[in-house]
Amino acid sequence: MRNRFRPPPLGASRPTLLPGVSRRTLLHGAAGSAALLAAGGALAACGTKGAQQTEAGCVSEDLSGTEKTLAFSNWPQYLDVDEADESKRPTLDAFQTKSGIQVTYTEDINDNNEFFGKVQNQLAACQSTGRDIIVLTDWMAARVIRLGWVQKLDKAKLPNVEKNLLASLRGRSFDPNNEYALPWQSGLSGLAYNGSVTKEIRTVDELLTRPDLKGKVTALSEMRDTMGLLLQSNGHDPAKFTDAQFDDALAKLQKAVDSGQIRRFTGNDYAPDLAKGDVAACIGWSGDVIQLSAENDKIQFVAPDSGVMLFSDNMEVPNKATHKGNAEALIDYYYDPAVAAQVAAYVNYICPVEGAQAEMEKIDPELAANPLIFPDAALLAKAKVFMALTDAQERAYEGKFQQVIGA
Template identity: 25%
Template sequence: MRLKQILVPAVLTLTLPLTAMAEELRLLTWGGYAPEEVVNQFEEETGIEVQVTLSNNEDMISKLRATGGAGFDLVQPSQDRITSAQQEFRIYKPMDLSKVDSALFIDSMLAATRRNTSIGDDVYAVPHVWGTTGLIVHDSVADQVKDFADLCKPELAGKVSYRLRRPILIGMAFSMGEDPFAAYDDEDAYAAMMAKVEEKLIACKPNVKAYWSGGDELINLVASGEVVAAKGWDAGGWKLQAENPQIRFVAPASGALGWIDTFALPRRGENDEAAYKWINFVMQPEVAAKITQSAGNFTAAKGAEEFVDDKLKASFESSFDQQALDNIKWYPPVPAGLETLEGQILDRVKAAN
């Protein structure tokens, strides 16, 4: 009898902390991709607690590189930023596609991401949110701004904004008649092309009111009237258009730059099962539509557009006719080492007088 009295409390002491520990998914993602409504619904349905950390491509790679792929269970890099980072830093683990409900995805987008994130027989990502980078233009200058290079016209001095990251290098190159993606495999040719872009961006500095670093900053600059033409994401343009019909997102004549943000597994993530549950949950059409409403961009979820409000669909159609859609320049994987060259160019542009 005494033995039972001793053993029962001991068992309780050992098991209580274990039962109190909730299962957790640590998600490293972009703003708008894990809205509170969706997180709450997932937590209620699965009992898995979601810890959301907001980030961007450069920060994701930096965080995972510093930890060898630890600290998070699911991350959302763009598809063109995966293979080179994996080859250089080994920060991801292959996806088990048998645990992903492929019927939820737009077939062509799933196939494209699989192709662009494969190394050998291993696939490192599946698609989530997609969108484009182009021009956000006020009607007062719409006849002057048709392509990225037009942001540098003298008559726009002090009224332009763009983010000083690699998309402005790529977009400017296309608008100058070059094809940067075709030069990805020839570093010397790419460096020569980017030298011309660097010269263009340094000459363009008098036009720049500010180099924006976040979407809210850009929206405030355009909404206030301080900036009348900018490089920006389609979602930001559509948000501004909803408030002011004189502002719109325009697909550049040389082609909008198309991106796909993905789901990928960090190499030392601790809860792959929760990660796969999240992927399959958020790709359900009605849930995906909530993410579109939050982020402003459409997802790779099949049928989700049926649950998106008519105003957002109308904004999309006003920016993209079929020709503009066909002209989207989709980012291919970035070759290892290329971003170092680009970073040096961007640093020189920023430092130039």
């Protein structure tokens, strides 16, 4: 998803947010065009013989009963760290002590498409990737499920998940029974503005048309976030829309580009510009705004009445992973509310675990009250997960979107 910026120890002042490479968006510019072409090639390959797998045709052996090990691949700075000794990861260390399972934790996922390129040949050929847990953003998680490249989880071994997974993250279109992908952390895409340089903004239409914002607006180069918000602003459901509805929303975006309203399309590198006031308002991610608002409380995240987009990075067990039982033990451990609160206190994303907010109050009451970490029912009711796309839809929609944003 997007790059994480490490917060300081609780109680300490937070540093100014620094620019980084987005992990939710396709690379843009010349590199972005190459990434898009590579993604298109990978998608085309998805339809070739041998790429698609089935549970019966690609059987995985679980050695968890005799091998107390686990290989876990995640995004950088996405797990709590002991600030006094950064070699220590308190919740992970506690899991290893409690379970006797030794975890090799690797921060080797920096971009969804890049990581897909690393593992696609092995998974397409029903071979091991050397990983027991991988963490992928919704749309990529949906792709590997569609390809049959991940193992079905045993719900009997996931009592904490069954009890504590947030209702808003159950029954998603790409995994309706919650048996292949479970959220590690989640976030919101909405509007943000810097009240030091502009008045409050409440709607997507304001962002795209208000004269005083002309040339001072950015939008995200991640198609699902920007187009999801525009679909909602037109009264359409981003979880279930038609080609015509997508085209209507895209026309609205094109008009804002042509008029000069939108300054540029960004990954999370909009954040420093928003902090400085060079960007007055934007489409942005909740995690960025939490950190920016700690330095300047006039920087605000806005959930438009038309709705916000909800995204997750999801834990999945790839085919041929030989420690599925150990992986399920770790996944369930992180759905313990007390453990989930420790992680949320560090990463500042939406915690997907019911009951973690009460535990967070014991750690940091201010964070426990933050609606961008623990959204209330009213906010979650306005949140949508972008529709799962077929390979053909993904190519078509991304192609149209890239043309409009000039990537």
